[in-house]
Structure formats: C-alpha cells, structure tokens
Amino acid sequence: MLNTLRMKFFHGKQYIPNVRKAAIDGRHRGLPILFQEKCTSSCSECAKCCPANAINREKLEIDLGKCIFCGDCERACKQQAIKFSAFYKLSTTDRDSLIVKGNMSEADYYKQAITAKEKSKALFGKSLKLRQVSSGGCNGCEFELNACSNPNFDMGRFGIDVVASPRHADGLLITGPLTENMAAALDDAYECIPAPKIIILAGACAISGGLFQNSDALNRSFLEKHPIDLYIPGCPVHPLTVINGILDFVGHK
Amino acid sequence: MKNFLAVKNNQVSNINEIPLLDFSSLHEKIIEKCKKSKIRPICFFGLGKASSVRLFVALADDKNSEILVSSSILNRSTTYPSLTPKVPAFHIFERDFHEEFGIKFEGHPWLKPVSYRKNRFDSNSKIENYPFFEMTGEELHEVAVGPIHAGIIEPGHFRFVCSGETVYHLEIQLGYQHRNLEKLFLDNKKIAPHLAESIAGDTVIGHTLAYLNAVESLTGTEISRRAQIIRIIALELERIAMHLADLSAIANDIAYLMGSAVFGTTRTTVINTLLSICGNRFGRGLLRPGGVIFDVDETLIKKIKTNLAKVSVITDRMAGVMFTCSTVTSRLDKTGTVSKEDAIKIGAVGISARASGVNIDSRINHPFGAYAEMKLKNKYNKTGDVSARTHIRYVEIGQSINIINRLLPELEKDSCSESIFCEIKNNLNPESFVISIVEGWRGEIVHTMLTDEAGQIIKHKIKDPSFNNWYMLALAMRNNGISDFPLCNKSFNLSYCGNDL
Known part of the structure; x- marks a missing residue:
C-alpha cells in the first residue's frame, strides 16, 4: 500500500493541461504548407513520388484524406515548395475541406475545417460515446485512439469515451480501409447504434483507402450508404488531432 | 545430390541452386531434420502454375545459424501426405498453402482457411459460413466473441466451447483484416x-x-x-x-x-x-x-x-x-x-x-x-x-x-x-x-x-510471428476460466493484420 502511494507520488501528474494548445515536437508532420511562388519548375516530382496519389500537381493541392504524411514530397521538391508544419488540428467536417491548396496557412485551413452544427453541439456537447470498429486497420490508428484515453491525453475529461457496445454509443469511429471480410460486421455495428448517430472516419485508410486504395480485397460500399460527420486525417491519426477534431465538432471552446 | 541448400540470414542464392526433390523424399527429409531439436519450419509457400505448384520449404537451424531450403513440384490434382502429424509446427503452414492452392494434405487434422484471402482456391468458403468445431454434451455451451471486440482492437472471432466457466476448446477465426497485401x-x-x-x-x-x-x-x-x-x-x-x-x-x-x-x-x-x-x-x-x-x-x-x-x-x-x-x-x-x-x-x-x-x-x-x-x-x-x-x-x-x-x-x-x-x-x-x-x-x-x-519480384512471402503463435493462445485457454480470456489474449498480444495480411 505504502509502496503504491510512493509510486503514485513519484509518477506525479502526467496529463497535458491544455490539449487545445499543447506543444508538439517540431519534427511532427502535420499540415503541409504549399508555397505557390516557390513552385516555379514544371516538374512533377512531388506527385510522382507520392505513394497515396494525394497530390494534384495541376492545381498544386494535397488531399489530406489520402496523404500518409510520409514527407517524401517535401524531400523530392527541389524548390522547397512543400513544407510539413507541426500543426495538428487537421480534422474536418467536409471531405472537400481536407484538400490543402496553395499558400493556405494554418489559420486558413483551420478556419474552413469544421463547421460545428448547433444540433451536434446540443446532442453531444457534454457527452459523446463512440463505438470503434477497425476494418483492416493496421493497428497504428487503433493504438493512437487508445492513447487518447491514456493519462497524458485523457479524452474522458471532456465526456468523450469509446464504449464496449454499439448499444451504448452515439456514433461509429471507423479505422482501416474497410475490408470485404469485415463488411457485414460493420453494417451490423452501425445498425445496432440507436439514432441519432454519427460516423467518424479516422486515418487515411478509412477516408480514402490510403495506401490500400488499389486493393481488391476492400468493400467500401458502407461509406456510400451513410453520411460522414467527421474526417480525422493522419497515418496514423495523432491523439491531438483526434481530440481537437471531436471537440471542435461538438462545439467545445 | 544435396537435399537442402544451407544459407545464412539475408544471403542471396540462385533459384537453380535450390534442390528439387520429389515430394515423398522431401517429406521424409524434412521429418528427419525436424527430429533434431532446434530445427523448425519458417517458410512454406508455393509458386503456382496452371497444373502444378512449386513448393518451397525453409527450415531454420537455430544452433548453426543456418536456413535450410528445399523444394518440390506438386501436382494440383493430387493429394499429398501431410507433415503435420509428425511435425505439428507445419500445421499452420499447410493450412495456408491449402487455402491458396487447394492442394490437400492427407492426414492434416484441420485444413481451415487462415485468412480468407481474396485469391483463395475455394471461393465458396466464406468467412460468414465457416462451420465451427463442435463438441456435444449436456453441460456444454458455446460462447461467440467478435469480430468486433469491447476495446479498440483489431477484429477477430473467438468461439469457445465451455463447461460452466471452464474453457474446453477455443477456436480462433481470423481473416477480417485481409487487405491482399502480398x-x-x-x-x-x-x-x-x-x-x-x-x-x-x-x-x-x-x-x-x-x-x-x-x-x-x-x-x-x-x-x-x-x-x-x-x-x-x-x-x-x-x-x-x-x-x-x-x-x-x-x-x-x-x-x-x-x-x-x-x-x-x-x-x-x-x-x-x-x-x-x-x-x-x-x-x-x-x-x-x-x-x-x-x-x-x-x-x-x-x-x-x-x-x-x-x-x-x-x-x-x-x-x-x-x-x-x-x-x-x-x-x-x-x-x-x-x-x-x-x-x-x-x-x-x-x-x-x-x-x-x-x-x-x-x-x-x-x-x-x-x-x-x-x-x-x-x-x-x-x-x-x-x-x-x-x-x-x-x-x-x-x-x-x-x-x-x-x-x-x-x-x-x-x-x-x-x-x-x-x-x-x-x-x-x-x-x-x-x-x-x-x-x-x-x-x-x-x-x-x-x-x-x-x-x-515474383513472390514476396511475409510471415509475422503471430502466424505461428495464434494457436498458442488457443492452447493457453484450455481448462482456464473464460473470464481469463482477455488477460491471456493481452499477454500474447498477437497481430490480427500480420496474420491476415
């Protein structure tokens, strides 16, 4: 008993006091910034090296729904027109808002990213319980979603939790590229959640298929049948991207 | 002629150097080798043609830091004797091979698909309609868990046959994560x-x-x-x-x-x-x-x-x-x-x-x-x-x-x-x-x-350690309380997608 208490004292407080403004290591690859004026060459090295086909060279755009944040384009660009910043508030409510355009700053991106609806604020503002389903996820996003509830990030302090049964949930949190073998179970899980319910896609795989977009073992028809409420990009998603995205979605200040 | 080519980890060899034996002598030689301690299978896969498949086998000789490689040609329309009754470590490798090519290994107790892969031989076997192993008895009941679990983890299905709280048998059904990676x-x-x-x-x-x-x-x-x-x-x-x-x-x-x-x-x-x-x-x-x-x-x-x-x-x-x-x-x-x-x-x-x-x-x-x-x-x-x-x-x-x-x-x-x-x-x-x-x-x-x-590259075979170890979890559960399953599962913490690929 005494040993346990000593240990507790030794461990100290570990939580991040303010997850809305938490500092992150400068090497973290968050929002890519595209410097249009630097992109003078007619080469398309960035698009050629992108493993996830996330770069539209014509319009100079990066689709964060596909991007796996590997940083290959940043290194391939001789003009240094692409630079990954550490900015982590990347979640959006619209698929189109995930597209980063030329000269878009962090503030520009964040401003258009999330439109908090009054309805979701009223329904889920104080408590949001999610049922997580991994459908071909590589366990990277799953680990980061688990980390959201660890003592550092402690998502539970905002009333956001991942629950054991879809019957207790307000929404579905999907990771992975949606495999064919998992399609039936995913449908079942969604049906079991009482309405009103939301769907959150976490990670490049869930949003676009990511690296697995050309796989023949996927069945992504679930996404055509249901509206998506929140997109959380990343490969894997960073806990701060997840928590800030959900907080913005439910209108938390 | 040599029966096995001995190579080191990461050593490149020419395909033509790999011995090509007929199956019965390969079968015999593998059993002979594996009788010695510290020699075990690490790789077992086929390279398919229309009527035949070339089977490659690699055994790890841990004592001498060597990998022993050999091969054989298997006819798609024939059945072959299984290695599993003599060397049980082959059970999962033979299941994997059978799933891909449909070649039966006579004497294998349980040729269940490993990952319900996209290019499986028998496309009628679906992950939803697999007939689980059954035991009958007045006191027995089954418990089905998954593919979606209580926490944030990958999907897999577990079917327990229990008497009261005690687990007699656990059958593990995987494949939900299959992305056709190879x-x-x-x-x-x-x-x-x-x-x-x-x-x-x-x-x-x-x-x-x-x-x-x-x-x-x-x-x-x-x-x-x-x-x-x-x-x-x-x-x-x-x-x-x-x-x-x-x-x-x-x-x-x-x-x-x-x-x-x-x-x-x-x-x-x-x-x-x-x-x-x-x-x-x-x-x-x-x-x-x-x-x-x-x-x-x-x-x-x-x-x-x-x-x-x-x-x-x-x-x-x-x-x-x-x-x-x-x-x-x-x-x-x-x-x-x-x-x-x-x-x-x-x-x-x-x-x-x-x-x-x-x-x-x-x-x-x-x-x-x-x-x-x-x-x-x-x-x-x-x-x-x-x-x-x-x-x-x-x-x-x-x-x-x-x-x-x-x-x-x-x-x-x-x-x-x-x-x-x-x-x-x-x-x-x-x-x-x-x-x-x-x-x-x-x-x-x-x-x-x-x-x-x-x-x-014409073949890239990936083997995650979980591929060998999932069956260990099934063994660990025997005669344990079913409430200890989450703890046992965590203590192995095996990969679902590493197995399903």
Missing part, C-alpha cells in the same frame, strides 16, 4: 517501403527492416554502419515502447490501474523519442531502401539517453511494486499456461515462446548487422503462464535499453560519420532467392523474396 506488394513496387510500414502498424520498424534487408541483399547494397546502427536503435525503441504498452494493457486487464497508468505514460516518453527522431510516433518514414532518412545528431543522442534513463528508473520502480503486489501475482501466476513441449511442437516463436522456456531469439540465432558482434544473452522464463509473459517483457525492456546505450557512443565517433542514405541504383539480382529474418518485438519476422529472369 498482391499489392507485387503490383505497386513504387510504394513497397510504405506498404511494409503498414503490414502491422505496431511493428513498423520490424517489418520494414525485414523488407529492406531482403531488397538490399537482392540488389547487393551495403548500407553504411551509421544507418545500420540507427535502424537497430529504432527497432529496439519499438520493442521498448510495445513491451511497455503491453505491460500497461495487462495491468489494465486485471484492474491494476496504477500499473496501467504508469507504463502507459512511460510508453509515451519512448514513442515521443521516436517522434523526435523521425517525425512519427511509430517510426514511419525513417527507413528507406539504402539507409535511413533521418540522422541522430548530438542533441538527439543526448535526448535518447536522458529519456531512456528516465524510462529505466520508472519501469524498474513500477515493476518492483507491481510484481510484489499480491493482487497482481494471484491473477498472473498459473493463468494461461503453455508448456515448453507444446510451444516447441507448434513452432512458437518470440517472447511467447521464450516465456515458455524455448530458448530462441533470432537476434542471437540469426543475427544481422550490429547484432552479430553484440553477443546478446538469451533471456527466457520457464513457467509459460501469463506471469512469465509479463515478466519477460519487463526483462527485455532492460535488455533493449542496454543495447541502445551500447550503440549510441558509436554514433558520436568520427569514424562513424558516413552518409546515412544512398539511393539504390542496382537492379535486383535475377532468378534469386533471399530469406530475411528480423526479431521484431513479438518475435521472428520472415520476409522471403523470389525474382524472375528479368529481376522482377
């Missing part, structure tokens, strides 16, 4: 290093390193000493991080929240160290063919040292408190025991095997790069229960911290200041064959590659 690797060569990072997102470094070792061997690329050391530091950091995550999860499953919290935050320190090195908490983007992308400079060396010192102190203290706490030991001791005999029989690998007293570690038995000169000592337990699997993680954290601390000073030396990356310009050796083994945190990862006359 085909993606062949179709999209450009993104292969990225795909390797996504084989199992918890073993980013382990799988990518196994993939890169194979590719670099096939192209005859020597990477710099500095890059090699950074790779091994990353692999050991991954091991520390995942072992801490498992200690945290095991503590959580027995409601010992103190341990769960402390090990959980300690893991954050370790993965944030990886983040400082390469910009990703799991080490994505660090390893590429030809070296590493990010250097470890003096500031980073200092940071790694301070962080690991912190991790070491807090892990020792927490483990000291946890392993002497009676409420912890009463839950861990004698739960989910797998005997050494059973572990050897089914070909278990990695930490789970070492916890059962099997003395294998490919860092020692089949070393590559800097591991070869390190003279590591094998750490293993004997009891084979959850307690042993928990304890071995703690011991290995200390061992990995030592390895990193031994390697870091070398990065500070001038003699080790070569470039960390050089692009591979050579083509892959044509008609070649290579097996690459890396000890990931779960155990031995094996990547096998074959190239054709034009130097194109």
Whole structure:
C-alpha cells in the first residue's frame, strides 16, 4: 500500500493541461504548407513520388484524406515548395475541406475545417460515446485512439469515451480501409447504434483507402450508404488531432 | 545430390541452386531434420502454375545459424501426405498453402482457411459460413466473441466451447483484416517501403527492416554502419515502447490501474523519442531502401539517453511494486499456461515462446548487422503462464535499453560519420532467392523474396510471428476460466493484420 502511494507520488501528474494548445515536437508532420511562388519548375516530382496519389500537381493541392504524411514530397521538391508544419488540428467536417491548396496557412485551413452544427453541439456537447470498429486497420490508428484515453491525453475529461457496445454509443469511429471480410460486421455495428448517430472516419485508410486504395480485397460500399460527420486525417491519426477534431465538432471552446 | 541448400540470414542464392526433390523424399527429409531439436519450419509457400505448384520449404537451424531450403513440384490434382502429424509446427503452414492452392494434405487434422484471402482456391468458403468445431454434451455451451471486440482492437472471432466457466476448446477465426497485401506488394513496387510500414502498424520498424534487408541483399547494397546502427536503435525503441504498452494493457486487464497508468505514460516518453527522431510516433518514414532518412545528431543522442534513463528508473520502480503486489501475482501466476513441449511442437516463436522456456531469439540465432558482434544473452522464463509473459517483457525492456546505450557512443565517433542514405541504383539480382529474418518485438519476422529472369519480384512471402503463435493462445485457454480470456489474449498480444495480411 505504502509502496503504491510512493509510486503514485513519484509518477506525479502526467496529463497535458491544455490539449487545445499543447506543444508538439517540431519534427511532427502535420499540415503541409504549399508555397505557390516557390513552385516555379514544371516538374512533377512531388506527385510522382507520392505513394497515396494525394497530390494534384495541376492545381498544386494535397488531399489530406489520402496523404500518409510520409514527407517524401517535401524531400523530392527541389524548390522547397512543400513544407510539413507541426500543426495538428487537421480534422474536418467536409471531405472537400481536407484538400490543402496553395499558400493556405494554418489559420486558413483551420478556419474552413469544421463547421460545428448547433444540433451536434446540443446532442453531444457534454457527452459523446463512440463505438470503434477497425476494418483492416493496421493497428497504428487503433493504438493512437487508445492513447487518447491514456493519462497524458485523457479524452474522458471532456465526456468523450469509446464504449464496449454499439448499444451504448452515439456514433461509429471507423479505422482501416474497410475490408470485404469485415463488411457485414460493420453494417451490423452501425445498425445496432440507436439514432441519432454519427460516423467518424479516422486515418487515411478509412477516408480514402490510403495506401490500400488499389486493393481488391476492400468493400467500401458502407461509406456510400451513410453520411460522414467527421474526417480525422493522419497515418496514423495523432491523439491531438483526434481530440481537437471531436471537440471542435461538438462545439467545445 | 544435396537435399537442402544451407544459407545464412539475408544471403542471396540462385533459384537453380535450390534442390528439387520429389515430394515423398522431401517429406521424409524434412521429418528427419525436424527430429533434431532446434530445427523448425519458417517458410512454406508455393509458386503456382496452371497444373502444378512449386513448393518451397525453409527450415531454420537455430544452433548453426543456418536456413535450410528445399523444394518440390506438386501436382494440383493430387493429394499429398501431410507433415503435420509428425511435425505439428507445419500445421499452420499447410493450412495456408491449402487455402491458396487447394492442394490437400492427407492426414492434416484441420485444413481451415487462415485468412480468407481474396485469391483463395475455394471461393465458396466464406468467412460468414465457416462451420465451427463442435463438441456435444449436456453441460456444454458455446460462447461467440467478435469480430468486433469491447476495446479498440483489431477484429477477430473467438468461439469457445465451455463447461460452466471452464474453457474446453477455443477456436480462433481470423481473416477480417485481409487487405491482399502480398498482391499489392507485387503490383505497386513504387510504394513497397510504405506498404511494409503498414503490414502491422505496431511493428513498423520490424517489418520494414525485414523488407529492406531482403531488397538490399537482392540488389547487393551495403548500407553504411551509421544507418545500420540507427535502424537497430529504432527497432529496439519499438520493442521498448510495445513491451511497455503491453505491460500497461495487462495491468489494465486485471484492474491494476496504477500499473496501467504508469507504463502507459512511460510508453509515451519512448514513442515521443521516436517522434523526435523521425517525425512519427511509430517510426514511419525513417527507413528507406539504402539507409535511413533521418540522422541522430548530438542533441538527439543526448535526448535518447536522458529519456531512456528516465524510462529505466520508472519501469524498474513500477515493476518492483507491481510484481510484489499480491493482487497482481494471484491473477498472473498459473493463468494461461503453455508448456515448453507444446510451444516447441507448434513452432512458437518470440517472447511467447521464450516465456515458455524455448530458448530462441533470432537476434542471437540469426543475427544481422550490429547484432552479430553484440553477443546478446538469451533471456527466457520457464513457467509459460501469463506471469512469465509479463515478466519477460519487463526483462527485455532492460535488455533493449542496454543495447541502445551500447550503440549510441558509436554514433558520436568520427569514424562513424558516413552518409546515412544512398539511393539504390542496382537492379535486383535475377532468378534469386533471399530469406530475411528480423526479431521484431513479438518475435521472428520472415520476409522471403523470389525474382524472375528479368529481376522482377515474383513472390514476396511475409510471415509475422503471430502466424505461428495464434494457436498458442488457443492452447493457453484450455481448462482456464473464460473470464481469463482477455488477460491471456493481452499477454500474447498477437497481430490480427500480420496474420491476415
């Protein structure tokens, strides 16, 4: 008993006091910034090296729904027109808002990213319980979603939790590229959640298929049948991207 | 004529050097070899043609650090005697082979599909309509769990046959994670290093390193000493991080929240160290063919040292408190025991095997790069229960911290200041064959590659340690209470997507 208490004292407080403004290591690859004026060459090295086909060279755009944040384009660009910043508030409510355009700053991106609806604020503002389903996820996003509830990030302090049964949930949190073998179970899980319910896609795989977009073992028809409420990009998603995205979605200040 | 070609880990050989035996003599020779201790199958796959399949078999000879390779041609319309009754470790390999090609192995007790892969031979066998093994009796009942589980974990289905609380049999059904990775690797060569990072997102470094070792061997690329050391530091950091995550999860499953919290935050320190090195908490983007992308400079060396010192102190203290706490030991001791005999029989690998007293570690038995000169000592337990699997993680954290601390000073030396990356310009050796083994945190990862006359990869076989070890979980559950299942499952923490691919 005494040993346990000593240990507790030794461990100290570990939580991040303010997850809305938490500092992150400068090497973290968050929002890519595209410097249009630097992109003078007619080469398309960035698009050629992108493993996830996330770069539209014509319009100079990066689709964060596909991007796996590997940083290959940043290194391939001789003009240094692409630079990954550490900015982590990347979640959006619209698929189109995930597209980063030329000269878009962090503030520009964040401003258009999330439109908090009054309805979701009223329904889920104080408590949001999610049922997580991994459908071909590589366990990277799953680990980061688990980390959201660890003592550092402690998502539970905002009333956001991942629950054991879809019957207790307000929404579905999907990771992975949606495999064919998992399609039936995913449908079942969604049906079991009482309405009103939301769907959150976490990670490049869930949003676009990511690296697995050309796989023949996927069945992504679930996404055509249901509206998506929140997109959380990343490969894997960073806990701060997840928590800030959900907080913005439910209108938390 | 030789029956087996002996190669070393990462040694390239010509396909034509691999002996081609008729199946009955191959069958006989394999059984003869595997009778000796410390020889076990690590690779078993086919290269299919319309009417026939060439079967490649590789056995690891752990004592002599050799891999024995042989092959045979199998006719698609014939059945062949199974190896499993004589060498049970082949059970999962033969199931995998049967799923792909439909060739039956007579005498195999249970040719169930492994992953319901897209290109399975029998497309009528669906993951939904599999007839589970049944036992009948008045007192027996079945419990079905999954594919979706209570926590945030990957999907898999578990079917228990129980009498009251006691589990008589557990059948594990996997395949929900199948993404057809082996085909993606062949179709999209450009993104292969990225795909390797996504084989199992918890073993980013382990799988990518196994993939890169194979590719670099096939192209005859020597990477710099500095890059090699950074790779091994990353692999050991991954091991520390995942072992801490498992200690945290095991503590959580027995409601010992103190341990769960402390090990959980300690893991954050370790993965944030990886983040400082390469910009990703799991080490994505660090390893590429030809070296590493990010250097470890003096500031980073200092940071790694301070962080690991912190991790070491807090892990020792927490483990000291946890392993002497009676409420912890009463839950861990004698739960989910797998005997050494059973572990050897089914070909278990990695930490789970070492916890059962099997003395294998490919860092020692089949070393590559800097591991070869390190003279590591094998750490293993004997009891084979959850307690042993928990304890071995703690011991290995200390061992990995030592390895990193031994390697870091070398990065500070001038003699080790070569470039960390050089692009591979050579083509892959044509008609070649290579097996690459890396000890990931779960155990031995094996990547096998074959190239054709034009130097194109025609087969890339991936074996995650979970592939061998899932059956261990089924054995561990026998005669245990069903309520101990989550704890047993966590103590193995096997990969679903590594098995399903």
